[in-house]
């Protein structure tokens with residue numbers, strides 16, 4: 273007999289916005305979907321529209337560039353007003369069917385800059401990148417998104433600063449210095465975009481003490497939602513009996529120490545697994561990444577006790593090359 277989800281089906285209110293269930297589509301780029309100048313294209317709109325129709329309560333649009341940088345692929349851009357018409361269409365598609373939608377704000381970091389360390393970035397340039405994050409958040413609000421997620425994970429710029437900055441201008445050295453930029457961004461974006469605009473942060477840190485301190489700093493700065501990750505790799509020193517991905521263990525450590533809702537992500541394939549993550553109070557929301565790439569209706573199926581089409585977990589996920597090569601979603605047709 274089919275059993276509908278209980279925990280996943282609970283709504284959640286953040287910043288006065290009702291999230292209709294606890295299923296999250298985490299940020300996921302389709303690297304084959306490139307467009308010059310960071311413009312949104314039809315495939316983006318179709319893909320995010322499908323997630324919205326598929327029933328997820330919260331959709332986080334993939335990492336989008338806050339600064340125009342030379343990089344091997346064209347990420348969706350948030351760096352100029354030319355990006356606004358496409359972003360507006362994307363916001364409409366992704367919020368269809370009552371999904372709350374955030375945009376992940378990314379600065380790639382040192383790999384796109386002529387510096388080897390964060391400390392080498394001249395102060396004026398460092399502050400300009402900060403402004404770029406703030407302007408990007410304002411653009412997201414302008415076109416109708418419900419909020420943003422700061423990408424401070426996966427070795428990206430904000431993550432590099434938190435883990436490595438030795439700047440001497442107050443943005444490096446001690447933990448308080450390394451976390452300062454992130455705290456200022458949360459505070460300033462909230463102030464400019466308003467209380468009802470959700471500010472989430474995706475973060476990681478191999479040092480659990482600093483991971484938890486990061487969460488507390490975000491909470492104190494006025495952030496609204498925490499998303500604990502490490503990309504496709506994991507955390508170490510996990511209790512051997514822990515039944516889920518190490519990223520969910522890290523999320524549970526954070527959840528213990530803050531009041532903000534916490535998203536858990538990592539290798540959740542079925543509705544039953546997601547239910548157990550929430551029932552065990554390891555996280556407040558469950559993000560299903562590759563599951564949604566393979567089956568955009570993952571949420572509706574899991575909520576109604578049906579089995580979604582399962583990801584085969586290809587050693588290198590084909591969506592890193594071009595989603596149309598995914599053997600499950602498109603039969604690897606490209």
Ligand SMILES: Cc1cc2nc3c(=O)[nH]c(=O)nc-3n(C[C@H](O)[C@H](O)[C@H](O)COP(=O)(O)O)c2cc1C
Pocket residue numbers: 298299300301302334335376423425426474501503504537538539540559560561562563589591592
């Ligand atoms: C093709 C692909 C693209 C991704 N792009 C992003 C991204 O833009 N930003 C990000 O924070 N994480 C990105 N991720 C990581 C996912 O958000 C998620 O954390 C990861 O896939 C683990 O969840 P899963 O086991 O449910 O797939 C990506 C993952 C995949 C497979």
